Amino acid sequence: MRKILVTSALPYANGSIHLGHLVEYIQTDIWVRFQKMQGNLVYYICADDTHGTPIMLMAEQENITPEILVKNIHIEHAKDFEDFHVNFDNFYSTNSSENKELSENIYRALVKNNKIFEKEIEQFYDTDKKMFLPDRFIKGECPKCRAKDQYGDSCESCGATYNPTDLNNPYSVLTGLSPVKKKTKHYFFKLSECSNFLSKWTKLDTLQKEARNKLDEWFKAGLSDWDISRDAPYFGFEIPDAPGKFFYVWLDAPIGYMASFKNFADNNKLSFDDFWKNNSDTELVHFIGKDILYFHALFWPATLEYSGYRKPTKIYAHGFLTVNGEKMSKSRGTFITARSYLDNIKNPNLLRYYYASKLNDSMEDIDLNLQDFSAKVNSDLVGKFINIPSRTSGFISKYFENKLVPIENIEDKKARDLILGIINIKDLVLEHYESRFFSKLIKLLMTQVESLNEFISQKEPWVLAKKEGQHKVNSDLHQICSTCLHAFRLVSIFITPVIPELTSKIALFFNESPYKSFSDIETEANEINKYEHLMQRLDLKDIEAMIVTKK
RNA sequence: AGUGAUGUAGCUCAGUUGGUUAGAGCGCAGCAUUCAUAAUGCUGAGGUCGAGAGUUCAAGUCUCUCCAUCACUACCA
Incomplete structure (x- = not known):
């Protein structure tokens, strides 16, 4: 049995969950449900990502504390996930005592391993707001094409990238005032020293091919050190022994995976170390969007490596959602x-x-x-899948007291082949799930359903129903309809990770409890309940x- | 601008190591059928595989150039 800790990226607590987010949570949830149905021990962990400047400012605008803001958002997010049947084992928050402690410990370990250094940098400062401004909070004229109102990191007009200090006539998005340059001490993680470890690690089959290509760019360019501190005011965790300095949100966000699991483990008497100690034999699988690959494939493994924890087994990145x-x-x-x-x-x-x-x-x-x-x-x-019980169960109810012919008594060769054919695709089904090739899985299953509709048309049960002797148990009519329902049940079991709520209704129709394992295909239903639209x-x-x- | 990726029928997508008339589902047209939520079955129309060039006996599949779309480019997350 495999032991797998699975995560989805932490949604940022400054807005609602939208259909783009759901690509990832649904993809992960399907994969997790599949692993659970395989009998593996799987924990699906997530949390709200709650720190950073945008959340601090949003709370200020709404005239509430950031703590209350993230608490409200958490309630909303949790409900959205639940309603989409995204079944986290724990949905927690990065603004937690567990996360604070882990972040501090990891930071201390990095310090101890000589991976942190201090450097004075110059940044724009809003004198009215009394805060340093992140790139996105400074706008100005693009130094290349002179387009107005461009962000501090790149120009949407000509695509140039630069530093906010390069902008002409910069202004603070918060106050509109012209920001002043001000020196400040920051803490950096020596990512440049991690190239050897990282280039080895990224070749370990942890990443998709495209992802590895992308990372090669970075190795070629050479890794820069990573600024992990932000100045007050900042909503986050204060850095130990550094008053007024806070962890950059991207330091403590991935640690949120650990913290959420810690919280879960403590509540369920599980071993945290079993999953996180260095060289753990459990699997750690991260599902993420392609936009945050760098954080997960560079900073995160490096952070783990040099603070003495295990590294991810797999990082699965998906693309974005477009609509129309x-x-x-x-x-x-x-x-x-x-x-x-x-x-x-x-x-x-x-x-x-x-x-x-x-x-x-x-x-x-x-x-x-x-x-x-x-x-x-x-x-x-509706037209194909649900149509199978819809067009066959009536006969079973009307003439055969809801009883099905057992599979072993089905005589027609074509009928037997249909059922066996579905049982035989099991390995392929599992393979498609494991490799996240859900589109192939759906196509495969739909092909089975199409054969069933074809079978019904060929056998014309409605014609048989009008004939002498067809209302007796085990008649052709009884066999044909039973075949379709057995086959329908098998497909339902296979598709359960995708649409668990629907197949739990189907299980009920067969007088069974919801399908929890793929080995349910080895048993069979022997009766149905009256069909109602599913x-x-x-x-x-x-x-x-x-x-x-x-x- | 650089880097990575994508571009196949009206739509959404498959196309294994290059090999005969390029596939599916939906949509569309026609026929059949009535058990079923106008669901289903059969038949058919529809593509110079983004453009151009090259390699090869043979290219959607390999190489180059160009065009279009998307993403990333480290202190927004």
Whole structure:
């Protein structure tokens, strides 16, 4: 049995969960549910990422403390995840005592290993706000193309990158005032000394090929040291023995994975060290978006290495979500929050299914085409999948007292082949899940369902039902409908990680408890309950309503 | 600007180490059917595989150039 600690990236606590976030959480949740159904010991850990300047300022604007802000957001996030059936074992917060302690200890270990040094740097300072300004909080004229109102790190007009001190006529986004340059002492992590370790580590099959290509750029350019401190005022953890200096949020955010697990382990009498001590034989798997690859594939493993912890086993990066082929946009109404989806479309299974049908193991972006979305889920799930019990169970109820013919008594060769065929794809199904090639999985399963619909059309049970002797137990009619329902049940078990809530209803239809293991395919159902519609078709009007709805 | 990636039917995507008339689902057209949430089955139309050049007996698949789209470029997260 494998022991796996799985994480999704920590959502930042300054806004709502949207459909882009959900690509990652749904992808991870499917993978975790798959591992659990395989009988592996898996813990799925996450937390809100709560520190940094934006959250501090947002709280100030709302006239509440940052602590209250992140607490409110946490409640909202947790509810969104729950409603999308994203089943964390622990959803915690980086603003926790566990995280503070771990961050401090890790920092001390880095100091002890001579990986931290101090350096005085010059930064823009807002004299009115009395704070140093992050790049994103300074705007000005691009030094290259002279476009106005460009951010301090790059120009959206010409794409140039530079330092905020290069801007012409810089101003503070907070006050509009011209910031002054001011010297300040910062703490740096000697990432430049980690090249050997990192270049070795990234070749250990921990990363996707594209990700490794991307990192090679960095190695070629040479790694720079990493500024891990920020000046007060800053919402975060104060650095030990450095009053007025705080950990940069990206230092304590990944440590939040550890802290969330620590919290979980303490509450469940598990061993923290078992999963985090150096050379642990457990697996540590991070699901992330491609935008935060650097933090997870450079800073994070280096931090772990030089503070004496285990390193990640796998980092799985996925692409971004586009809606109708374009970046999500508030003005187009395609910036869709989790809550807006739930309010309008209601059924989370549809999105889970759709994402699964498009996800693979690469870092490519995936597109949510809303027309395609409704066509696909209606056609696949309602028209094909749910259609199987819908068109066969009536006969079983009407003539055979809800009893199914046992699989071993099914005589027709074609019928037996259908059932065996589905049982035989098990290895392929597991392979697609393990490799995160969910699109292939969905295609494979849908092909099975298509064969079933084809089978029903060929056998014409409705014609048989009108014939003499077909209402007796074990008749052709009984066998054909039983075959389809057995096969439908098998497909349902295979697809459970994708749409667990729907298949739990299907289990109920077969008078069973929800499917918890792939070995459930070795047993069979012998009766059904009266069929009731398992899901509704998606109406395009609901999608239109969702696009208009703005938050 | 640099780097990484993507560009295959109206839409969303498959296309293994280059090998016969380029595939699927949806959509569309026609037929069949009525058990089923106008669901299903069968048949068909539809593509100069982003553009151009090259290597090869043979290229969607390899090389180069160009175009378009996306992402990243370290003190926003």
